[in-house]
Amino acid sequence: MAAVQGHATEQFDELREALETNIAEGVEVGASIVVDVDGETVVDLWGGYRDAARTLPWTRDTIVNVWSTTKAVTALAALMLVDRRQLDPYAPVAAYWPEFAANGKEHVEVRHLLSHTSGVSGWDQPFANEDVYDLAASTSRLAAQAPWWEPGTASGYHATAYGHLVGEVVRRVSGRSLRAFVAEEIAGPLGADFSIGADEADADRIAEIVPPPPAPDAPADAPAPDPQSVAVKTFLGSAVDPTLANTAAWRAAELGAVNGHGNARSVARILSPIARGGEVDGVRLLHPATIELIFREQAHGTDLFLGIPLRWGIGFGLPEPDGVPFVRDGKLCFWGGWGGSLIIMDLERRTTISYMMNRMQPGVIGSEVSAAYCAIIERAVAPIVRA
Numbered sequence: 001m002a003a004v005q006g007h008a009t010e011q012f013d014e015l016r017e018a019l020e021t022n023i024a025e026g027v028e029v030g031a032s033i034v035v036d037v038d039g040e041t042v043v044d045l046w047g048g049y050r051d052a053a054r055t056l057p058w059t060r061d062t063i064v065n066v067w068s069t070t071k072a073v074t075a076l077a078a079l080m081l082v083d084r085r086q087l088d089p090y091a092p093v094a095a096y097w098p099e100f101a102a103n104g105k106e107h108v109e110v111r112h113l114l115s116h117t118s119g120v121s122g123w124d125q126p127f128a129n130e131d132v133y134d135l136a137a138s139t140s141r142l143a144a145q146a147p148w149w150e151p152g153t154a155s156g157y158h159a160t161a162y163g164h165l166v167g168e169v170v171r172r173v174s175g176r177s178l179r180a181f182v183a184e185e186i187a188g189p190l191g192a193d194f195s196i197g198a199d200e201a202d203a204d205r206i207a208e209i210v211p212p213p214p215a216p217d218a219p220a221d222a223p224a225p226d227p228q229s230v231a232v233k234t235f236l237g238s239a240v241d242p243t244l245a246n247t248a249a250w251r252a253a254e255l256g257a258v259n260g261h262g263n264a265r266s267v268a269r270i271l272s273p274i275a276r277g278g279e280v281d282g283v284r285l286l287h288p289a290t291i292e293l294i295f296r297e298q299a300h301g302t303d304l305f306l307g308i309p310l311r312w313g314i315g316f317g318l319p320e321p322d323g324v325p326f327v328r329d330g331k332l333c334f335w336g337g338w339g340g341s342l343i344i345m346d347l348e349r350r351t352t353i354s355y356m357m358n359r360m361q362p363g364v365i366g367s368e369v370s371a372a373y374c375a376i377i378e379r380a381v382a383p384i385v386r387a
Helices: 010-024 070-083 098-104 110-114 129-133 135-144 161-174 178-190 200-205 230-236 242-246 248-252 264-275 288-293 368-386
Strands: 005-008 030-037 040-048 260-262 299-302 309-312 332-336 342-346 351-357
Touching: 005 010, 010 030, 010 040, 010 368, 030 264, 030 368, 040 264, 070 110, 070 161, 070 178, 070 264, 070 288, 070 332, 098 135, 110 161, 129 135, 129 248, 135 161, 161 178, 178 264, 200 248, 242 248, 260 264, 264 342, 264 351, 342 368, 351 368
Parallel strands: none
Antiparallel strands: 005 040, 030 040, 030 351, 299 309, 332 342, 342 351
16 A cells, blocks of 8 residues: 655644545545645645556655646636736726626626626536637637626536636736746745646656546436526536546646646645735735635525535635535635545634545535545644644
8 A cells, every 4th residue: 555655743643544544445546635734734644546546656746636626726816916906806807808798798797707606607508528628719608608697696606617717817917828827926936836737747747537436316206407507507518527637638728727736735835825814935925905805705605506505705615514514614715626625724723724636526515535634634723723
């Protein structure tokens, strides 16, 4: 067995044991976990395998497609432009991207994109998974669409479209692609091993995505889904084949919603400034006033796509016990990726929790596995932050 490596302070022995057990029992294939408490990395663990056949060990420098945890980095990029007063979250998207005003979207604001309330949660049909690779064409299609519900009235998770929408605003404002902005303004200054997409030169260290088990069949007497519902249209208008993540075409694309590549260490490095007042090791990404924008609630209710209660601030999920019970209540923000990856920024405790893995579990936001790790981390962190 590929042993769990790295370090964790003694308070986190239970977490190390849980990761070791999950790898030994096949619950995990490979994974990494980081906990940062006010700048001290109290946990930096990795182990298991980066391939489904369990022949290649997951090493310190293994990276993996982190699915929708990518959205947290994309939101951060937009908030950095807000921080620099180059982007107004309350301005119409069309002020920066005139073509987006088409089909009744002239009043959709930047904050609506960031909080999944824009009404443009996926692509109109016809749509194929591979259509997302042509960034210019697929983004133009979103600009031309009519919204699927009244913008600003509810959230409908922008599963794959989020990166195209927010990324185009970043491009229009900064003059750089989202991929370049993240590399030059975030990952580079912080020394974080993270990128939107991945270079083929890194192929040998990218962990293979292991798809989740098939969803159970619906009961025979269950009503047929409404093809005009936001849920069905978003599903059909999103890239939903997990095996695509193992292809060169996926890695070459700029998919700011779903194809960020990194590990728990690099994702924690990038997002920990939110929990620590906006600055890490002399690199300031945000000022406190901009961080406060995250906590301005934009939507609270049953998400039109995911079908669970969610609370959205500007760019990040906020605690909602009925929808995401493993994220504790308090002043924190978070998001996760399909199959279980998770990033949590706890401002009250100045703590960042990061978990990235390659075996996908059932679930879109976190999983039973990541929930169990969160429970262990909560028990360990509480005494530290009270001390």
